C-alpha cells in the first residue's frame with residue numbers, strides 16, 4: 001500500500017444547519033485518535049489544524065440560506081487549503097463540521113481534477129437549492145452547489161464553473177430524499193444506491209458496481225464524502241439529522257476496505273459528527289475506525 005502524506009484539515013462549523021455542536025466535530029475526531037491511527041498505518045500526517053470560522057451573526061444573512069456569509073467564508077478558505085494540499089501531492093483529509101463544508105472541499109479539488117469522481121455516503125442526497133430546501137440549511141445543498149446550482153455566492157467559490165459532473169457522482173445509503181432532490185436525480189440520471197440496493201445487492205456488489213461505474217467514466221480522482229448519518233444511528237448517534245434504517249458498522253468497514261483496495265481514492269472527508277448529541281464519543285470513534293479501514297489498516 002502506498003504511504004501517503006495526509007493533509008489533515010479541521011473545519012469547525014455548525015452554521016450549515018440548526019443543531020449546535022457539530023462545530024466540535026474536528027476536536028472529537030482528533031480526541032478519538034485520528035492522527036495516531038493514521039500514523040500507525042505508516043502514513044505521514046501534516047496537521048493543518050482547524051480553519052477559522054467567522055461569527056455568523058456578523059455576516060450576511062439570507063431568508064432561505066441560513067448563515068450564508070459564514071458558510072461562504074469558511075468554504076472559501078477550505079477550498080484554498082485543499083487546493084494547496086493537492087498541489088503539494090498530499091492527500092486531503094477533511095474533518096467536519098456540518099456537510100456544508102463539502103462546497104469548499106469540492107471547489108478545492110476541482111481546481112486540479114477536471115473529471116473528479118465522488119462517492120457520497122449519506123442518508124441524504126444533499127442536493128437542495130434555496131428553492132427546494134425544506135429547511136434553508138446549507139448542509140442539505142452541497143451537491144447542488146458543486147453541480148453549479150444555487151446561490152451565486154456559493155457556486156462561485158473557487159471559480160464559476162461547475163465542480164463536478166452529475167454523471168461522476170455516486171450516492172450510497174440514501175433513505176431520506178426530498179421531492180426537489182428526487183426530481184433532480186431523475187433529470188440528471190444520477191447514480192444512487194439507496195438502502196434498497198444496499199439490502200438487495202449487498203455492500204460488496206454495491207461498491208464493486210459503483211467503482212466500475214466510475215472507472216468507466218474515466219475519473220481522474222476520487223473523493224469520498226462520508227456523512228456519519230449514512231450509518232444507522234444505532235452506531236453513530238451523534239449526528240444532527242439521524243435517519244433509521246441505515247448502513248451497518250460492518251457494511252461500512254467493508255465499503256471502506258473495498259475503496260482502499262481499488263487504489264482510486266485521492267481525498268476524503270468525514271462530516272456531521274456532533275459531540276453534543278453523541279454518547280461517549282461513539283460517533284467520532286466510528287469515524288476514526290472507518291478512516292483506518294479506508295486508508296489501509298488490515299485486520300490480520
Ligand SMILES: NC(=[NH2+])NCCC[C@H](N)C(=O)O
Nearest residue numbers: 099124128135137139140241
Ligand atoms: N448533510 C446532512 N445531514 N443533510 C441533511 C439534509 C436534510 C434535508 N434534506 C434538508 O435539506 O434540510
Ligand SMILES: [Mn+2]
Nearest residue numbers: 123124227229
Ligand atoms: Mn446526511
Ligand SMILES: [Mn+2]
Nearest residue numbers: 099122126227
Ligand atoms: Mn450529508
